[in-house]
Amino acid sequence: MPLSSSQFKIILREYDYKRTKNAQLLRSRQVEVNEKISLIQALDAKVVAKGIEASKLIIKEPFNRDVHLKTLKLELKALKEEKENLLEKYGYNKTYLDPIYDCELCQDTGYIHNKKCKCLKHALIDVAYEQSNLKSILLKENFSTFSFDYYSSNKLQGVGASPLDNIKGVYSRCKKFTESFDKEFSNLILFGQTGLGKTFLCNCIAKELLDTSHSVLYLSAFKLFKLLETYRFKNDDQEITYDDIDDIYTCDLLIIDDLGSEVINSFTSSELFSCLNTRLLSKKPTVISTNLHPSGLSKYYSDRIVSRILGDFVALQLVGADIRLQKYN
Numbered sequence: 001m002p003l004s005s006s007q008f009k010i011i012l013r014e015y016d017y018k019r020t021k022n023a024q025l026l027r028s029r030q031v032e033v034n035e036k037i038s039l040i041q042a043l044d045a046k047v048v049a050k051g052i053e054a055s056k057l058i059i060k061e062p063f064n065r066d067v068h069l070k071t072l073k074l075e076l077k078a079l080k081e082e083k084e085n086l087l088e089k090y091g092y093n094k095t096y097l098d099p100i101y102d103c104e105l106c107q108d109t110g111y112i113h114n115k116k117c118k119c120l121k122h123a124l125i126d127v128a129y130e131q132s133n134l135k136s137i138l139l140k141e142n143f144s145t146f147s148f149d150y151y152s153s154n155k156l157q158g159v160g161a162s163p164l165d166n167i168k169g170v171y172s173r174c175k176k177f178t179e180s181f182d183k184e185f186s187n188l189i190l191f192g193q194t195g196l197g198k199t200f201l202c203n204c205i206a207k208e209l210l211d212t213s214h215s216v217l218y219l220s221a222f223k224l225f226k227l228l229e230t231y232r233f234k235n236d237d238q239e240i241t242y243d244d245i246d247d248i249y250t251c252d253l254l255i256i257d258d259l260g261s262e263v264i265n266s267f268t269s270s271e272l273f274s275c276l277n278t279r280l281l282s283k284k285p286t287v288i289s290t291n292l293h294p295s296g297l298s299k300y301y302s303d304r305i306v307s308r309i310l311g312d313f314v315a316l317q318l319v320g321a322d323i324r325l326q327k328y329n
């Protein structure tokens, strides 16, 4: 996930490019409009003149500064309205000559008050994906390629439903999770034995949300704790800053794949708690996949983690026969 500084520079250069491209577009719009509507230039000149006039007045009468500023503001507002009416009269949108940004939030700088804007976070995660090859996996593993063929329609003893009925329910719950992602806060824990499609479903969810411009961070539990450990103890040559791990707490969706496969100790336990807790408090959804049954989590994790997961996650169990073995046979 942490990017090298050269990759980071490439992304920032793209921001430079966006600003240049939009400035050029705005200039060409200005030229176009000035040719068509001669009055526009006169109005622009008036705006400049009003500004100069007000500055002179303020220098002359500093005690009346507020009055002059107020008058200027009103005059500029009236000129702006006049300009907008004129644009509309000639068939343009009234914002046609406003500054153009790909991202209004940060005005294409990537930052808002020194904090990374959503668009920059998204770009960074995107680059990390390109590197990790996940993008090509997501092209193959998504809701439209999910196959129900590997799930038997025979009822399972003790479960009451067939693996097929069960997976249909799980599939639609996962789909609903992505569809109502912006409206309804919820978290999922997918559990069941290996080879039942948990990772596939996590990929489906990731793809759907990436396609709708959400920042999604997909990490195996092993990688997640490795990253946090490297950051906390700085025991690697790799330089990891808070900026690099910030996404774990703030990305739109965090997917922790294969929880329980990591070395579980007091460090991973407290990091997992702080990660889940931070995300729950700021209403940032998390999806977990695990081979462990939620009721058995307490064997490995502290009570506070288990109660967080049991209380705030929708548990979805996958049942059936190992798909990888079926494919092999």
Ligand SMILES: [Zn+2]
Binding pocket: 103, 104, 105, 106, 107, 108, 109, 110, 111, 117, 118, 119, 120
């Ligand atoms: Zn932005």
